[in-house]
Amino acid sequence: KKKYKIAVLPGDGIGPEIIKEAYKIISVIKKKKYINLQTKEYDVGGIAIDKYNIALPEHTLIGCQNSDAILFGSVGGPKWNHLKLEKKPEISSLLSLRKFFNLFINLRPVKLHKKLLHFSPLKTNIIKKGFDILFIRELTGGIYFGVPKGRNELDPNNICAFDTAIYNTYEITRIAQFAFQQARKRKKKLVSIDKSNVLESSKLWREVVTKISYTFPEVQIEHLYVDNAAMQLIQNPSQFDVILCPNLFGDILTDESASLIGSLGMLPSASLNQKNFGLYEPAGGSAPDLKGKNLANPIAQILSLAMLFKYSLGFLDISEAIEHAVITVLKQGHHTYDISDKINFISTDMMGTKISENL
Amino acid sequence: KKKYKIAVLPGDGIGPEIIKEAYKIISVIKKKKYINLQTKEYDVGGIAIDKYNIALPEHTLIGCQNSDAILFGSVGGPKWNHLKLEKKPEISSLLSLRKFFNLFINLRPVKLHKKLLHFSPLKTNIIKKGFDILFIRELTGGIYFGVPKGRNELDPNNICAFDTAIYNTYEITRIAQFAFQQARKRKKKLVSIDKSNVLESSKLWREVVTKISYTFPEVQIEHLYVDNAAMQLIQNPSQFDVILCPNLFGDILTDESASLIGSLGMLPSASLNQKNFGLYEPAGGSAPDLKGKNLANPIAQILSLAMLFKYSLGFLDISEAIEHAVITVLKQGHHTYDISDKINFISTDMMGTKISENL
Numbered sequence: 001k002k003k004y005k006i007a008v009l010p011g012d013g014i015g016p017e018i019i020k021e022a023y024k025i026i027s028v029i030k031k032k033k034y035i036n037l038q039t040k041e042y043d044v045g046g047i048a049i050d051k052y053n054i055a056l057p058e059h060t061l062i063g064c065q066n067s068d069a070i071l072f073g074s075v076g077g078p079k080w081n082h083l084k085l086e087k088k089p090e091i092s093s094l095l096s097l098r099k100f101f102n103l104f105i106n107l108r109p110v111k112l113h114k115k116l117l118h119f120s121p122l123k124t125n126i127i128k129k130g131f132d133i134l135f136i137r138e139l140t141g142g143i144y145f146g147v148p149k150g151r152n153e154l155d156p157n158n159i160c161a162f163d164t165a166i167y168n169t170y171e172i173t174r175i176a177q178f179a180f181q182q183a184r185k186r187k188k189k190l191v192s193i194d195k196s197n198v199l200e201s202s203k204l205w206r207e208v209v210t211k212i213s214y215t216f217p218e219v220q221i222e223h224l225y226v227d228n229a230a231m232q233l234i235q236n237p238s239q240f241d242v243i244l245c246p247n248l249f250g251d252i253l254t255d256e257s258a259s260l261i262g263s264l265g266m267l268p269s270a271s272l273n274q275k276n277f278g279l280y281e282p283a284g285g286s287a288p289d290l291k292g293k294n295l296a297n298p299i300a301q302i303l304s305l306a307m308l309f310k311y312s313l314g315f316l317d318i319s320e321a322i323e324h325a326v327i328t329v330l331k332q333g334h335h336t337y338d339i340s341d342k343i344n345f346i347s348t349d350m351m352g353t354k355i356s357e358n359l
Numbered sequence: 360k361k362k363y364k365i366a367v368l369p370g371d372g373i374g375p376e377i378i379k380e381a382y383k384i385i386s387v388i389k390k391k392k393y394i395n396l397q398t399k400e401y402d403v404g405g406i407a408i409d410k411y412n413i414a415l416p417e418h419t420l421i422g423c424q425n426s427d428a429i430l431f432g433s434v435g436g437p438k439w440n441h442l443k444l445e446k447k448p449e450i451s452s453l454l455s456l457r458k459f460f461n462l463f464i465n466l467r468p469v470k471l472h473k474k475l476l477h478f479s480p481l482k483t484n485i486i487k488k489g490f491d492i493l494f495i496r497e498l499t500g501g502i503y504f505g506v507p508k509g510r511n512e513l514d515p516n517n518i519c520a521f522d523t524a525i526y527n528t529y530e531i532t533r534i535a536q537f538a539f540q541q542a543r544k545r546k547k548k549l550v551s552i553d554k555s556n557v558l559e560s561s562k563l564w565r566e567v568v569t570k571i572s573y574t575f576p577e578v579q580i581e582h583l584y585v586d587n588a589a590m591q592l593i594q595n596p597s598q599f600d601v602i603l604c605p606n607l608f609g610d611i612l613t614d615e616s617a618s619l620i621g622s623l624g625m626l627p628s629a630s631l632n633q634k635n636f637g638l639y640e641p642a643g644g645s646a647p648d649l650k651g652k653n654l655a656n657p658i659a660q661i662l663s664l665a666m667l668f669k670y671s672l673g674f675l676d677i678s679e680a681i682e683h684a685v686i687t688v689l690k691q692g693h694h695t696y697d698i699s700d701k702i703n704f705i706s707t708d709m710m711g712t713k714i715s716e717n718l
């Protein structure tokens with residue numbers, strides 16, 4: 001019987017707490033589906049810095065290499081904020097993993113179910129039918145990794161710091177092809193984001209996406225400037241289906257969109273390479289202020305696990321079952337702190353239990 | 360009697376139409392206030408390209424130099440989209456003017472009056488009292504102007520395009536000082552935006568802003584990552600008072616915020632240098648699809664004129680009177696197309712007339 005191995009990297013802040021809830025889901029699936037699922041935990045981020053003086057220890061990296069997918073909690077926190085940029089947990093573990101495994105595809109589905117409109121800060125008449133946007137963010141290029149990146153301190157009174165936003169045809173082509181393929185399976189509408197009226201890297205982005213669009217004549221393509229998109233997402237989110245973004249713009253627009261569904265605590269994400277290997281993490285970060293309070297929302301982590309089953313292990317049915325369980329519990333009126341009226345809410349732990357019971 | 364000279368640059372798209380409405384305001388002020396105001400028009404943008412083959416002709420630039428302020432419409436449109444980046448109207452006129460006059464301070468006040476909550480797409484319980492955010496965007500640095508910027512086409516099959524995001528201590532210091540001064544006059548709360556967990560230029564930004572904050576002990580400073588800010592602006596805009604942004608992040612967040620007040624057609628902007636010389640333009644762009652339809656919202660242009668009176672000419676009373684007239688007309692229930700239910704609305708022309716009548 002095929003063995004599926006998941007490397008679990010809880011990390012810092014609320015990471016360990018919400019990962020615990022994901023384990024509940026895994027154990028139900030193991031029981032019900034007789035799949036040979038094996039999970040193994042590894043340290044990553046701040047906790048690994050504390051223990052081994054490095055955010056991504058070798059045994060963690062090897063553990064990930066020997067697995068079919070990575071279930072990632074979150075990393076970072078005030079304790080490690082004084083560190084140099086390249087030593088910070090976010091950079092030295094999360095960005096390193098993205099780069100090491102060549103996870104250039106970042107998928108962030110932002111869905112507002114039509115029965116859960118009350119979670120959204122938007123007026124109901126704007127989002128009558130809810131929305132279902134699939135963000136596809138390029139994840140290993142652009143200004144995140146471009147060189148040169150650094151400082152010129154020749155004049156100590158006027159230090160100069162710089163980053164390079166850079167894209168090449170190859171990088172844009174592969175993510176654009178992926179995006180068109182996804183769009184073809186959905187509503188056949190793709191919106192590509194850039195700032196091609198100002199940036200050279202964006203101008204190339206638009207050119208290449210346009211060229212790829214000719215090979216997908218059945219998909220309607222539209223180009224939007226990032227500032228315009230930031231606006232349209234609020235004015236009429238339902239107009240969007242698949243949105244393709246360069247790395248930095250994807251970072252900003254997906255967080256913006258997360259708030260349209262009520263909380264970052266609901267937004268899962270998958271970071272994939274061309275071999276379907278992936279890292280699955282909630283988009284919300286380590287939320288140090290919530291740590292240890294049993295208040296964090298485990299849904300983003302649980303939906304990330306659902307994406308893991310879909311994209312890396314190929315179990316679409318399990319993925320959908322998990323998603324369904326989440327929606328059921330929400331429709332029953334159970335809310336964690338972040339999506340509640342701050343008076344009536346259930347704990348992290350209870351939310352995980354309820355979802356696993358509904359599975 | 361002192362003579363005040365305004366260079367008027369209508370530009371393209373809806374520019375000329377909304378500038379026309381600003382003229383109505385100017386003529387009322389001339390009559391009522393006996394100020395010696397002189398306006399003179401110059402071509403800029405696409406129309407100047409068509410006429411003189413250059414977006415910012417010398418006589419336009421000289422006209423601006425000989426004036427106390429520039430009232431700018433908008434530039435660009437599909438007709439000039441095929442041009443090379445550096446020839447496009449936006450770059451070769453608007454960005455050139457910003458750089459030429461060293462307009463490093465961009466002010467974008469985003470206000471939602473508590474009696475106009477219905478304009479906002481946000482649920483009323485989120486914005487009970489409206490909000491009043493002053494965005495201060497750095498406008499002559501960062502990735503907009505950093506070099507190198509260009510392309511490497513050595514391998515025609517894999518072209519590489521790049522931009523440089525760059526800031527130095529001097530540039531950050533002067534805009535931060537301006538921001539703290541503004542914050543001190545308001546609620547003494549400043550939020551500074553960066554992406555210092557990923558970008559070197561942002562790390563320096565945060566360091567310098569922190570250093571300047573020690574010289575303004577009465578102002579409370581907070582630093583937010585741009586992705587987090589994109590989220591918070593929707594979840595709770597009223598928490599903000601003054602927001603300081605690097606160039607690109609300011610571009611995105613101000614447009615996002617514009618949609619929170621109902622329409623980009625309501626958002627004025629002032630771009631200033633250290634001598635109070637300034638360019639005043641609606642933040643909305645040339646909106647080519649609305650051109651010539653008498654549908655555009657002239658309010659952003661009229662409020663930009665109000666800012667001109669305040670910041671470049673020093674007539675605070677006139678500025679406030681214009682703002683007051685705008686709010687009065689809106690409260691009376693008159694809406695242009697963009698902020699209407701698309702059934703009951705008044706024309707560009709009518710809106711301008713009503714505001715001037717209420718002045």
Ligand SMILES: CC(C)[C@H](C(=O)O)[C@@H](O)C(=O)O
Binds near residue numbers: 094557
């Ligand atoms: C933690 C940070 C480096 C990261 C990013 O900017 O990519 C995060 O915001 C995200 O969106 O995954």
Ligand SMILES: CC(C)[C@H](C(=O)O)[C@@H](O)C(=O)O
Binds near residue numbers: 197227
């Ligand atoms: C037209 C464009 C170059 C400009 C910018 O990006 O600055 C505009 O979006 C703005 O915000 O003023």
